[in-house]
Amino acid sequence: MNTEEKHAKNKIDALRIEINEHNFRYHVLDNPVVDDEYFDRLMRELTAWEEKYPQFADSNSPTKRLGGKTLTSFDTIEHIVPMLGLDNGFSKDDLLKFEQRIKNITGRDTIDYHCELKMDGLAVSLYYDQGILKYGLTRGDGFAGEDITLNLKTIKQLPLNLPGGFTIDTRGEVYINRKDFIELNKSREREGKPLFANPRNAAAGSLRQLDSRLAAERPLKLFVYGSGSGLSGVLNQDELLNKLAEQHLPVNTNRAVCHDMKDVWEFCLVWQEKRNALPYDIDGVVIKVNSIELQQRLGNTARSPRWALAYKFPAEEKNTRVVDIEVNVGRTGAVTPVAILEPVLISGSTVQRASLHNEDMVKNKGIMIGDTVVVRKAGEIIPEIIRVVEEMRNGSEKVFTMPKKCPSCHSHLERIAGEAATRCINPACSAQAVERIIHFASRKAMDIEGLGPAVAELLFQQGLVKDVGDLYSLETRELEVLPGYATLSASKLIEAIEISKKNPLRRLIYGLGIRYVGENVSRILSRHFGYLNNLMAADMEELTVIEEIGPRIAESVISYFKAKETVGLIKKLDECGLNLTESDKTNGNLKLVGKSFVFTGTLDKYTRQAATEIVQAAGGQISSSVSKNTDYLVAGNSPGSKLVKAQESGVKVLDEQAFDHLIKELKGDR
Numbered sequence: 001m002n003t004e005e006k007h008a009k010n011k012i013d014a015l016r017i018e019i020n021e022h023n024f025r026y027h028v029l030d031n032p033v034v035d036d037e038y039f040d041r042l043m044r045e046l047t048a049w050e051e052k053y054p055q056f057a058d059s060n061s062p063t064k065r066l067g068g069k070t071l072t073s074f075d076t077i078e079h080i081v082p083m084l085g086l087d088n089g090f091s092k093d094d095l096l097k098f099e100q101r102i103k104n105i106t107g108r109d110t111i112d113y114h115c116e117l118k119m120d121g122l123a124v125s126l127y128y129d130q131g132i133l134k135y136g137l138t139r140g141d142g143f144a145g146e147d148i149t150l151n152l153k154t155i156k157q158l159p160l161n162l163p164g165g166f167t168i169d170t171r172g173e174v175y176i177n178r179k180d181f182i183e184l185n186k187s188r189e190r191e192g193k194p195l196f197a198n199p200r201n202a203a204a205g206s207l208r209q210l211d212s213r214l215a216a217e218r219p220l221k222l223f224v225y226g227s228g229s230g231l232s233g234v235l236n237q238d239e240l241l242n243k244l245a246e247q248h249l250p251v252n253t254n255r256a257v258c259h260d261m262k263d264v265w266e267f268c269l270v271w272q273e274k275r276n277a278l279p280y281d282i283d284g285v286v287i288k289v290n291s292i293e294l295q296q297r298l299g300n301t302a303r304s305p306r307w308a309l310a311y312k313f314p315a316e317e318k319n320t321r322v323v324d325i326e327v328n329v330g331r332t333g334a335v336t337p338v339a340i341l342e343p344v345l346i347s348g349s350t351v352q353r354a355s356l357h358n359e360d361m362v363k364n365k366g367i368m369i370g371d372t373v374v375v376r377k378a379g380e381i382i383p384e385i386i387r388v389v390e391e392m393r394n395g396s397e398k399v400f401t402m403p404k405k406c407p408s409c410h411s412h413l414e415r416i417a418g419e420a421a422t423r424c425i426n427p428a429c430s431a432q433a434v435e436r437i438i439h440f441a442s443r444k445a446m447d448i449e450g451l452g453p454a455v456a457e458l459l460f461q462q463g464l465v466k467d468v469g470d471l472y473s474l475e476t477r478e479l480e481v482l483p484g485y486a487t488l489s490a491s492k493l494i495e496a497i498e499i500s501k502k503n504p505l506r507r508l509i510y511g512l513g514i515r516y517v518g519e520n521v522s523r524i525l526s527r528h529f530g531y532l533n534n535l536m537a538a539d540m541e542e543l544t545v546i547e548e549i550g551p552r553i554a555e556s557v558i559s560y561f562k563a564k565e566t567v568g569l570i571k572k573l574d575e576c577g578l579n580l581t582e583s584d585k586t587n588g589n590l591k592l593v594g595k596s597f598v599f600t601g602t603l604d605k606y607t608r609q610a611a612t613e614i615v616q617a618a619g620g621q622i623s624s625s626v627s628k629n630t631d632y633l634v635a636g637n638s639p640g641s642k643l644v645k646a647q648e649s650g651v652k653v654l655d656e657q658a659f660d661h662l663i664k665e666l667k668g669d670r
Contacts, residue, residue, distance in 0.1 A: 008053045015046040019062040023156055024248045060133055060160035064153065074146035079125055080169045081228035083139045084300055086286065086310040092265050098309045099261045102289060105298055111289060114237040115267045116255045118284040118310055119223055121175030122204045124152065131165035141444060141519065150212035155220045162247040168230030170244060172222050176203045177279045180219035197349035199281055223252045236290045257290055272313050284312040296608040301624065303520055315376040319389060320344040322371045325400045329408050329431035331439050331513045333423040337362055337400065339385060347377050354383040358420040359402045370397035427565065433467065434460050436513050440468040444519055445511030446503055449496040458482060469572035471497050505532060505582040515556045524548050528621055532570065532580040536561040547623050592620030596629055600643055601636030603656050614663055626651060634659045
């Protein structure tokens with residue numbers, strides 16, 4: 001590098017540092033020290049230097065925030081540490097039960113809690129390598145998310161470089177302020193574009209734009225709330241957030257450390273009253289055990305951390321009228337009554353339909369066509385009818401009766417003794433077939449971009465897809481002649497279908513739509529068996545030996561895979577090249593498949609989460625308690641009663657040295 005280049009690089013570096021500092025002061029601290037004209041001059045100067053000396057290009061330069069190339073699809077990347085969901089609480093009693101569980105597990109009489117506002121936005125993971133933003137992901141299924149780095153970089157609050165140079169996986173929530181949301185919708189209305197239902201939908205839609213220039217036009221903001229890994233030595237959640245703030249990451253200041261559940265409840269009540277005074281939407285309070293060491297001791301269940309709870313504010317309730325009651329046929333044949341409502345705005349979006357679940361619910365709640373009813377959103381998401389306002393009846397209301405025949409295939413409907421659901425048992429029912437395709441292609445299953453309900457219906461009606469296996473035989477020329485399709489849109493759908501072949505086994509199992517097998521059970525089965533053929537061959541004993549799998553789920557799985565139609569479908573999927581193994585994070589190494597581990601005490605070399613991830617990556621299963629099905633108890637410092645139970649039960653106990661040796665064997669290290 002000659003003298004001229006050295007000078008140019010120093011100038012570019014200095015400008016980037018200064019601009020980043022001004023961005024932080026303006027967008028995070030809300031305390032700018034220069035005017036817009038001066039800032040714009042700095043940006044123009046940096047742009048000129050970068051254009052003259054392209055050898056010093058940096059994807060994290062402040063000039064690269066405005067959006068760049070248009071992507072054809074989002075890549076999927078594994079989270080370093082899973083992004084688990086939170087258990088919900090809806091009352092003071094739920095909070096007290098949460099506290100009692102914490103005390104029972106830890107043996108502590110007093111616990112400090114950290115209370116934070118629960119943002120109503122979209123959760124993201126941000127990975128920095130030695131202070132440089134490498135990528136940002138959506139939550140996805142909790143184990144892997146979509147790479148939305150280019151869109152996240154358009155958020156001016158987000159530092160592209162951390163002053164401390166840390167390697168850290170931090171977590172945050174992207175949102176849009178209410179005022180900005182109103183202006184955004186006004187702009188879309190002027191342009192004749194469809195309006196967003198609420199700020200959360202607008203934020204989520206913006207982050208999934210394939211053209212980051214569109215994301216750059218949206219008023220996205222960010223709060224970070226935690227860390228999956230990195231920042232070792234931090235003692236508690238409050239200190240963690242202070243450390244993140246020191247790295248110029250935007251942290252919500254509306255938080256508090258509470259020394260007992262009484263103070264936590266007061267914090268919840270205060271913000272329940274003050275929520276409308278905030279510039280952004282919140283739907284509750286996140287309560288965490290403040291101590292990081294206690295968090296690690298408490299660990300996680302398969303779905304959520306034991307040390308955190310989301311207290312959800314009471315749902316908004318509105319009156320509206322039941323215009324009609326229709327029935328929908330689901331993928332398992334269940335025929336569900338659905339209330340068609342006069343449109344009503346609840347919690348920021350318009351509600352026009354509410355599931356009534358089954359015939360008994362309609363009768364028990366006394367819902368009639370024409371009734372005025374009270375509606376709310378369960379968990380702020382799913383519309384539900386709470387009760388009928390009987391005093392507003394005028395005699396014109398009509399009693400709903402369940403149809404005798406399937407509205408799709410006209411087969412006779414049956415209600416099996418002991419079940420609440422009425423079912424169409426015709427396996428060739430077209431409505432069920434379409435619903436199975438929709439479910440298979442959905443975001444949490446095989447995530448086939450562009451294959452929504454309308455497209456699934458179209459493909460089925462045109463005779464191109466009779467079951468999900470047919471999706472993988474589709475050709476572009478077949479789609480190009482369909483209504484609304486052209487060469488580009490057809491090619492995109494074929495590409496999305498092709499990409500889905502690489503999904504891990506857990507997504508395929510969930511996508512098959514086996515009765516009683518949801519996301520969590522799919523993940524447990526894929527981790528335990530590793531290969532689809534192993535699961536298909538499993539008997540009742542092999543399934544029920546898994547701690548989370550009971551007889552009902554086991555019977556459903558066995559029945560599904562014994563069916564002639566299923567055998568043919570799996571053969572078709574295999575021949576089309578779908579991944580039938582839980583290959584993510586394993587690198588082909590599944591030496592611990594079928595092995596169950598329990599941890600107790602504190603490890604020196606590994607955090608509890610890191611040790612858990614290593615075991616799961618090799619196909620092993622983590623359990624919270626010792627049982628006859630436990631293969632190994634890993635005992636760290638200060639082990640609890642689990643060690644005694646393991647010794648009494650004859651379970652093999654590994655100290656940290658033995659566990660470390662096992663891990664090195666898995667990695668091939670000696």
